[in-house]
Amino acid sequence: MSRGGSGTLTQRVVWALTGTVALFVTALALLAYLTFDQMEDDLVNDILNTEMDRLVQHARVSDEFLPRRGPRVLGGSMRAWLQSDGQPPAGIPKELLGLENGMHLIEPGPYTWHVMVADTGGGKVYLLYDATENEERVHDFGLIVLGVGAICVVGAYALSRRVAAVAAGPLLDLTDRLSTWAPGSPDLAVTRDDEAGRLIEAFNRMQNQVDRSIAREREFAGNLSHEVRTPLAAIRSDSELMLLTQVLTPDQRQRLARIVDNVDDVVVCLESARAMARDQLRPPEPVDLAQCMADAWRGHEAQADLADLWLDNRIPEGHVLILDRYALLTVLRNLVRNAIEHAAPATLMASLTGDGALALRDDGKGIDEADLPFLFRRYFSGRLRDAGGLGRDETAHGLGLAIAKRVCDMQGWTLTVESSRMGPARGTCFLLRFKDESARV
Known part of the structure; x- marks a missing residue:
């Protein structure tokens, strides 16, 4: 699959972020343009209202203020005409004739006029404001806003590419690592031509x-x-x-x-x-716990004698449970081997607790409390030695306890450990609790 397809996750992130910014900038630019245009119109209308009030007052006081035959120029953009005899004043644009009293917006050709018409009692006053230059300023402002928006969109696109690369980078790295670790072809067809599709393909190869x-x-x-x-x-x-x-x-x-x-x-x-x-799991069978403990001990009796470890088997004879005999032997042999390697010289006592759990307790030197949470991990002792964490008398833990814990997990049993290095409870105790289905015969 191609890595730069149009539907890649990276490009979707880029277009999503860029599109969001473009929509926001467009809305903001349009709002700014319309606001500026409306402000220009409102300002012109305010000027017309103020100037019309002044003209009406002067026209009522003096007939000479507004000429009868031509316009009165009120600055470079405003002109006023007075129609008093029913005849159109000289020089008045024809577009103004017939307008009713009030404010009007007229756009003859390239021009934009704001016109206000009012009655003075002695005639009708036409006040025109040429807002063509204002509209050009509004148009220029719109172009400026459009240019700034375009710059923002381009910047957003560049920033989006950076953000997309940062967001999709770990996914691409994981895909590359998986592809290197598990080469070959996947069994399942992957139709997605993007980073997620390549990751699924790599996971399929890894699963194979x-x-x-x-x-x-x-x-x-x-x-x-x-x-x-x-x-x-x-x-x-x-x-x-x-x-x-x-x-x-x-x-x-x-x-x-x-x-x-x-x-x-x-x-x-x-x-x-x-x-x-x-x-x-193997089919369960009746197992005498005391006899099974003796069998587990017999396989290591010679090593136990050399290490000065003694067994005190207090499990009652005839206590039979329905379970996997080989699994129980595996657990007990590993626990006995662990006692030989790390508890001796000591006495290993096997007994049953009040709730039916099998307890193997020794009176050896015990295990450091900080090591207990890691006791059932594979190669834990090797990691401690590599890190320089084992002292001369430090207890080491290897594969045996990890295997015992794995077998217990498969059987649904629970294997826990308690240990102390001082006081009357000095030593280590492993508790093996069987699941409820291991009923006593």
Whole structure:
């Protein structure tokens, strides 16, 4: 699409502003012209009224003030005639004859005359004021006003172009950035040949690219889960068979058990990743919370021993809820891993609150209050390190909590955190509240 089409947003803004100014200037110029013309007419009429009163008074006092045979010149623009015997006075224009008493405007050819007729009792007085020069001044004034208006319109056009460029500039910059970021052709046809049409086209291309990226992500998650599941099952089955032999040393048996636990951990991660990539929930199933907590801990038990973190599982046995087991395992494993990395040495206590929420509380060093609002953001710890905001003993937060929060949001659960660094409440507590549909069996 062409960028300078006649229907562009920039030109519409220019013509709208210029048209508004042109209408305003035209109305103002017309009003000024008409006002000036009316003022000229009113001034001439006032002069005629004043002069006629003076003439009538003099004519009633003296018959010699107004000549009987010709005009009396009253300045360069006024003349007066007296008609007393029924015959037209000498030199009076024929256009004046037959006029009734009062004020008259006559325009014979190129001239403009203001005429006033009055009766003195001894005759009729004709008073003429030649306003041709006045009308020329009014005409010149109109030309001046027209020229000033034209200058204003031209200035308004130039200013409108500047304003339109400033107004449409961010839209054009955004369109150019989107076009560079998402090249190609849009799937939807765009009929508008202006900035808005180009922006819609760029958004269509960007949406196509996002859709393709999401499709590739879902395909990758599905392929990975499918391809890895078979070798993981083989590793787990072989490890379990080896655990059944009697010739294993305690260290070998411990390592094989750890392999089984790590395989289970990978399976859980794959299931969660596939669910998040497809943005689809798995069918819920009965889950024993105490057993699920134990399974989550078992996958990290070796790391917990090394970090000196101990589990105090106080969740009652047989407390079963209907929910996604893999999702719950993903959340609990990430919370346990977070405690290993940031709370140890400490004791991690798992329990149920009075309203049915699952609480994981540790008595570690706690989290700084200023970091709590950002705790579930991805790569938060990396940003703190880059900014030099982490001290030697400062708590760092990475992907694990962000993944746990994402899974909770998908399931409709609520994950919150409270922490303190001093006093009897020292430590961190994560509260996981399930939605109402996760009814207890």
